[in-house]
Amino acid sequence: MSTIILAIESSCDDTSAAVLRDGQILSNCIANQEAHSIYGGVVPEVASRAHQQNIIPVVDLALKRAGVQKEELSAIAFTRGPGLMGSLLVGVSFAKAFALSLDLPMIEVNHMQAHVLAHFAEDPKPEFPFLCLTVSGGHTQIIVVRDYLEMELIGTTIDDAAGEAFDKTGKMLGLDYPAGPIIDKLAQTGQSVFKFAKPKVAGLNFSFSGLKTSILYFLKKQVKENPEFIQENLADICASTQSTIVAILMEKIEQAATQENIKRIAIAGGVSANSGLRKALQTLGEQQGWQTFIPRLEYCTDNAAMIAVTAYHKFQRAEFVGQEITPLARYKID
Amino acid sequence: MLEYIVKTVADLPAAAEKLLEVAGARKKVILLGDLGAGKTSLIQHFCQLLAVKEQVVSPTFSLINEYSYWDKTEQKEKYIYHLDLYRLHTMQEAIDIGIEDYLYDDNYCLIEWPQIIRPILPEDVLEINIELMEDSSRKIIFL
Numbered sequence: 001m002s003t004i005i006l007a008i009e010s011s012c013d014d015t016s017a018a019v020l021r022d023g024q025i026l027s028n029c030i031a032n033q034e035a036h037s038i039y040g041g042v043v044p045e046v047a048s049r050a051h052q053q054n055i056i057p058v059v060d061l062a063l064k065r066a067g068v069q070k071e072e073l074s075a076i077a078f079t080r081g082p083g084l085m086g087s088l089l090v091g092v093s094f095a096k097a098f099a100l101s102l103d104l105p106m107i108e109v110n111h112m113q114a115h116v117l118a119h120f121a122e123d124p125k126p127e128f129p130f131l132c133l134t135v136s137g138g139h140t141q142i143i144v145v146r147d148y149l150e151m152e153l154i155g156t157t158i159d160d161a162a163g164e165a166f167d168k169t170g171k172m173l174g175l176d177y178p179a180g181p182i183i184d185k186l187a188q189t190g191q192s193v194f195k196f197a198k199p200k201v202a203g204l205n206f207s208f209s210g211l212k213t214s215i216l217y218f219l220k221k222q223v224k225e226n227p228e229f230i231q232e233n234l235a236d237i238c239a240s241t242q243s244t245i246v247a248i249l250m251e252k253i254e255q256a257a258t259q260e261n262i263k264r265i266a267i268a269g270g271v272s273a274n275s276g277l278r279k280a281l282q283t284l285g286e287q288q289g290w291q292t293f294i295p296r297l298e299y300c301t302d303n304a305a306m307i308a309v310t311a312y313h314k315f316q317r318a319e320f321v322g323q324e325i326t327p328l329a330r331y332k333i334d
Numbered sequence: 335m336l337e338y339i340v341k342t343v344a345d346l347p348a349a350a351e352k353l354l355e356v357a358g359a360r361k362k363v364i365l366l367g368d369l370g371a372g373k374t375s376l377i378q379h380f381c382q383l384l385a386v387k388e389q390v391v392s393p394t395f396s397l398i399n400e401y402s403y404w405d406k407t408e409q410k411e412k413y414i415y416h417l418d419l420y421r422l423h424t425m426q427e428a429i430d431i432g433i434e435d436y437l438y439d440d441n442y443c444l445i446e447w448p449q450i451i452r453p454i455l456p457e458d459v460l461e462i463n464i465e466l467m468e469d470s471s472r473k474i475i476f477l
Contacts (some may be wrong), residue, residue, distance in 0.1 A: 010395070049430045068362070084397055086432045138395030139387070159374060160392045166395075209374065216370040217470065263342050330388070331399055 003074045003315055007308035010091030011083025011111045015054035018304035019066035025121050025310055026066035028298060028305035031058040051090035072263040073104055078312030080108040081328030082269030083263040088327035096323055105320040107199040116145055116267045118306035126264050126293045133253050135161035136269035139266060140206045142256045148313040152334045155252055162245055163271045165208035169215055169241045173230055184236045184274050190235030192243040204256050215241060242276045250280050264292035270301045340472040349474055350379035356476045360460050362437060364448040367464030371448045372472055377416055386414060393418040397431060415440040420447040
């Protein structure tokens with residue numbers, strides 16, 4: 001008999017539902033895209049009320065696209081954390097009610113573990129052990145992945161996330177939020193001619209707050225001398241910012257690879273869409289003889305497919321939870 | 335009103351002590367200041383002062399970070415809520431994420447970019463402005 005899992009993700013801005021059969025993703029739907037485009041694609045609706053409005057339609061859509069009846073399901077999975085409590089509660093409560101009414105087992109999933117396991121949504125899949133650099137608006141982590149559910153966090157940001165460094169620099173440059181994709185596009189037409197101080201953080205941890213301040217001082221000084229400085233040098237400032245952020249990430253992942261003696265390197269999270277990061281990983285990977293892995297963007301940003309993949313491995317270990325389960329705003333990966 | 339000058343990061347622990355002292359019994363604090371002014375840094379040192387165990391990081395994306403500490407006066411575990419409303423645009427959005435739960439209890443709540451929720455802030459909220467000076471020192475103004 002097939003194992004069919006419905007998975008729900010509602011930890012932050014988007015409500016998502018996915019259906020998986022025997023390890024294969026059948027559907028992966030994200031609500032809110034339309035709402036986003038009405039606002040010009042820049043205003044995320046973060047209200048938990050929006051999750052409440054979206055959850056039934058998005059589950060319905062995921063089941064329809066998968067061609068699966070709810071009676072065929074083997075289990076329901078949901079994101080338990082980390083995330084925004086109000087948002088998590090919607091997904092967890094929905095999963096509980098759904099499980100009760102259909103008498104299904106429930107599987108809880110750690111959102112950060114799921115980002116790593118997004119690599120198993122489709123081929124090519126990394127072999128164990130591998131290193132995963134998860135970079136998004138809210139996270140910057142280096143994780144040793146020894147098995148599907150056996151991970152160790154060996155590096156993390158001590159202040160801002162990498163994605164935030166992009167967004168806040170964009171704000172200083174007068175770009176729209178989130179600025180990451182805009183900076184990436186502008187960077188491709190510029191040269192990395194400005195040098196910003198890279199933070200000195202011991203071990204494998206990251207810091208991006210100092211870089212933000214360093215860029216701020218630089219811009220203030222330049223604008224004082226030439227009020228048109230930003231407009232005249234926008235592409236070069238973007239290219240310099242991007243190459244500095246990417247260099248910081250690459251330095252630490254190289255250090256981690258040496259320390260752990262692992263040559264399989266994966267990246268995950270929304271920032272892995274950045275073309276500079278992709279190129280740098282590829283180049284460094286060729287130099288170092290690494291095998292590198294970057295999932296399709298659909299599986300990099302927050303999505304329920306990664307929750308389903310994680311739940312599939314928990315299903316095989318019969319790791320189910322009861323109705324007493326509660327969400328966790330903070331939830332460690334290891 | 336009270337002004338406090340922070341010349342370098344080495345002065346931040348003392349500034350955090352000042353914040354704790356000025357706040358007194360008040361637990362709700364808003365922090366204003368431009369990007370890079372040092373709002374999160376000041377909160378990091380404030381949390382260090384209260385011996386918070388968790389890593390204190392920017393809540394810009396997560397909106398709300400929750401840290402725990404041992405309250406010596408009350409002899410029990412209490413929370414510090416670290417909020418950042420930078421990504422939000424309206425008071426309704428803030429209400430929809432449940433912000434009132436954090437504004438009206440007896441735990442510390444430190445809020446960056448609080449402009450959109452002015453009308454629903456408690457009356458005795460402590461307002462802090464951080465200004466970036468010409469010589470890159472910071473002037474912290476407790477209002």
